[in-house]
Amino acid sequence: MSNILIVDDDPGHRSMLETLLGGWGFDIASAGDGAEAVEKVAQGPYDAILMDVRMAGMDGLTALKKIMELNSAIPVVIMTAYGSVDTAVQALKSGAYDYLLKPLDFELLRHTLEQALEHTRLRAENIDLRKALGGGHDGFASIVGKSEAMRQCIALASQVAPSEATVLVTGESGTGKELIAHAIHQESPRAGNPFVAVNCAALPETLLESELFGHEKGAFTGAEKARSGRFIAADGGTLFLDEIGEMDMSVQAKLLRVIQDGEVARLGSDTTTAVDVRLVTATNRDLLADVKEGRFREDLYYRLHVVAVNVPPLRERHGDVPLLAAHFLERYAARNRKSVKGFTPEAMDRMVRYSWPGNVRELENAVERAVVLATAEYVDTAQLPPEVARAGSMAGGRPESDDDTRTLDDVERATILRTLDECEGNKSETARRLGITRATLHKKLKRYGAA
Secondary structure, eight states: OEEEEEEOHHHHHHHHHHEEEEEEEEEEEESHHHHHHHHHHHSSSSSEEEEEOOOOSSSHHHHHHHHHHHHHTTTTEEEEEEGGHHHHHHHHHHHEEEEEEOHHHHHHHHHHHHHHHHHHHHHHHHHHHHHHHHOOOGGGOOOOOOOOHHHHHHHHHEEEEEEEOOOOOETTSSHHHHHHHHHHHTTSSSTTTTTEETTTTOOOOHHHHHHEEEOOOOSSSTTTTTTEEEHHTTTSEEEEEEEEGGGGGHHHHHHHHHHHHHHEBTOOOOOEEEOOOEEEEESSSOOHHHTTTEEEEEEEHHOOOOEEEEEOOOOOGGGGGGHHHHHHHHHHHHHTTOOOOOOOOOHHEEEHHHHOOTTTHHHHHHHHHHHHHSSSSSEGGGEEEEEHTTTTTEEOOOOOSOOOOOOOOHHHHHHHHHHHHHHTHHHHHHHHTTTHHHHHHHHHHHHTTTT
């Protein structure tokens, strides 16, 4: 249940709000002035705060600034009289999530609170996602891969992360561009603030504008309620625009204006709100070619292309396949409550040989499928997708020799030695990735004359 703090020095109005929000299913706390509100926030977190501006004692603006110093992640919705819109704008610049005019429109109040709580939920979800992907590590430590191509990618991204530079992440679909964007945010001074992601290809033009910039009630057909956009939600943090190359030209123009002015206006409104957002964008398209063909604005391209980080396709980093496969196997074995320990050497060899046109996303799906279908402790070729299982003889595969008559011992020896090399000689880690005991690994290395 969401926990909302109501701050109002009018006992009657405060009591009405407590009854109303309690009836909507929220868990309510209240404060009679700004000083009490600051004290309550210092004692424990809230999912959202609904606060009046004009109060005896400490006013709402002063309390807002102190609350932002204590916890800038809490969305604060300000209540103000109609004649105090300037005060509301000042509140937005001081960190308020949104403002509502008195007398309150209850339907708009509920919608705004739900949006604010969604803001809180997304931020918490981002934190959980980073923990899930990184096994408890943040930033680039969460990225699986030790190949030279991936090392170069991470090195460049690490170098640019602490700056305020706009970053364009390029690479084929499924390579993990959003994961790189997450890591850049986590390694930046904005790490404690929101990371907000928008897929530009998933929404038509009008809805994308609304999603980014927000809209007023009645701004377009179907706009029954006002709402804040993702720029406001990402204020102080990072806004990640995926598939930026799919954005319509008219939206590109508005995006450019926001980048240049540092202000955003909701659709249907002449009022602008200052935003402090770092942009990280991603594309699988050749944006420069799109510029030359008139499909993408040249001025926007150079605004976004301050630093370009290219994520290599999986076929250019086959050495990362065992690392990634082990990572995904551990995740999906736990999720599906299966006691799958690893891959047989032949299964791993086929996976390393395969070209992975769908990149890391395809590998993850293949491992999830294999875990679900596994009937033993080790995934064999029978549980792999057919195209992966045939990789040893497929055109476009990655055979290590032109001779397709290699024995199973040959395959096993090559896989063990390759994994040992990737683990930099660490036999315990090699055994873990191969799904065998350290003693078994030692016997096999001795058998192959590599002990």
